[in-house]
Amino acid sequence: MLDVQNIRKTFNPGTVNEKTALDGVSLTLNDGDFVTVIGGNGAGKSTLLNAVAGVWPVDSGSISIGGTNVTKLPEHKRAKFIGRVFQDPMMGTAATMQIEENMALAARRGRARTLRPGITRDERDHYREMLKILDLGLEDRLTSKVGLLSGGQRQALTLLMAALRKPDLLLLDEHTAALDPKTAAKVLEATERIVQKDHLTTLMITHNMRDAIVHGNRLIMMYEGKIALDISGEDKKRLTVEDLLARFGQATGSDEADDKLLLS
Amino acid sequence: MTGFLSALPGAASQGLIWGVMAIGVYITYKILDIADLTVDGSFCTGGAVFVMLFSSGVNVWLAMLAALLAGMLAGLVTGLLHTVCGIPAILAGILTQLGLYSVNMAIMDMKASVALSITQQETLGRLLVSLRFVKGALDGSYPIWRHPIIVVGLFTAVLIAILYWYFGTELGASLRATGSNPNMARAQGIDTDRAKVLGLILSNGLVSLSGALLCQYNGANDINVGRGAIVIGLAAVIIGEVLFSKVFINFALKLLAVSIGAIIYYIVITAVLQLGGLNANYLKLLSALVVAIFLTIPYWKGKYFSKPVKPTKKEENTHA
């Protein structure tokens, strides 16, 4: 479903701030793969997701989604294939617009915007039903401005919106990191449900090793702009946090074993 | 005082005309979150195109349509400078505005001011609005419905209806999303560059149309007529917001608030000039002060007197 071939990205080339954030990353995801991504701060996880989403062009390499080469497509054109949830709860929704308007925008992802109504009555009923699944009481607040919602509510809504039109690929960038533990668990649970229901091909970045192990059928760990570990199948099912740290040390030859990673 | 009272209908008429421009400013400043300075130039463009075409015998509506299109073209230029050439929006607007000075002069045959021959009754009768109708409609020399307040009022009502519909469509919603959160908009497949260009086109079209109306009202177009228009537009937007934001939740009412804001602005200015006996040359300073103060109030309120935010009660059926 996703085929990333040897992509590179260097920020601020030729300056003192030069930083190679992606150093030849290749990754192939099969249909329905749910891949968790871990790695220390600055390892290049967000950069990988942004490269796939087309936030900026990569320096070299190629990216295709569902057989379509999207390497040269701008962000808004790739949106046709991709649903996204960001780390910052403010990023994924339009605060000054209503809940139902946000959902209507998401329902039209990847389609030409015309002079047809921005939202119809049938849609409203449909959205109300969908919001009930979240169990956050949002179904009674369809016309509330999204800016009035809590971070967790916004994040759950963004998740729902990302999956409203079944995406070929779902990209989640630490989408529970800004939430309190209880809300984070709730959003993560909703994520699992939505991904399972539609068999969504998913890349989910997390700082929580346990989450990375529990969720998904495959786990990759990034280190200095490369994929340092790639664990799937039975191997992944048996994985423990201690295992993971040991294997990370072996793979990178570093025993920094990331205290931050361990703690979070 | 009687001087002020008798000046009221005229002030309200002018306010309504500038209100059309202010609605254009609302689209860029409030909906798209862009401060577009093109308007100081495109306002005059509307008047220039109108005065030349109308004087050469073109139908009043066709001349206004041409003014609208010319303004839209100016907006397109700013939009392309911003999105294709990557020039910051403010600077892009300033560049277009500067260039438009020459363009406007060229349209007006290199004359700084061109008059409509309104001394001829027949010509005057073909105009949509005129200063002369303000009195004429009241003393019976023209039918009452030709009063500028009625004509421009209707014009504004139709305009608001069209914009209300437009911003409720998929396309209009994509403009609002672009202004509200461009990251989100792109993630939902909206071409934010295109949306910004569309908004600038729409906005400057209205600004230019307003220029064409004012040209008719004054019976002439002057090369400096649009100078400071952006400030008047902002003043109207802000006055409308400060006074009505609690009651006018619906998008159409928000646009109405902008128009009323422009009327209030003009009445206040007229009052200051008539009652205070202020030299008209201080008008620009006064306008700048008014806008500066109204922009400061919400900022200081948030900074020094922040209260816990109460969720608003009525949220139904709004666009923006």
Ligand SMILES: Nc1ncnc2c1ncn2[C@@H]1O[C@H](COP(=O)(O)OP(=O)(O)OP(=O)(O)O)[C@@H](O)[C@H]1O
């Ligand atoms: N737009 C940008 N401009 C310049 N440098 C950037 C940009 N985005 C990322 N970087 C740099 O690239 C490197 C990788 O960043 P990235 O955001 O991908 O890390 P990450 O793995 O997501 O880390 P974190 O866990 O902290 O989110 C970092 O050194 C970062 O400073």
Ligand SMILES: [Mg+2]
């Ligand atoms: Mg990151």
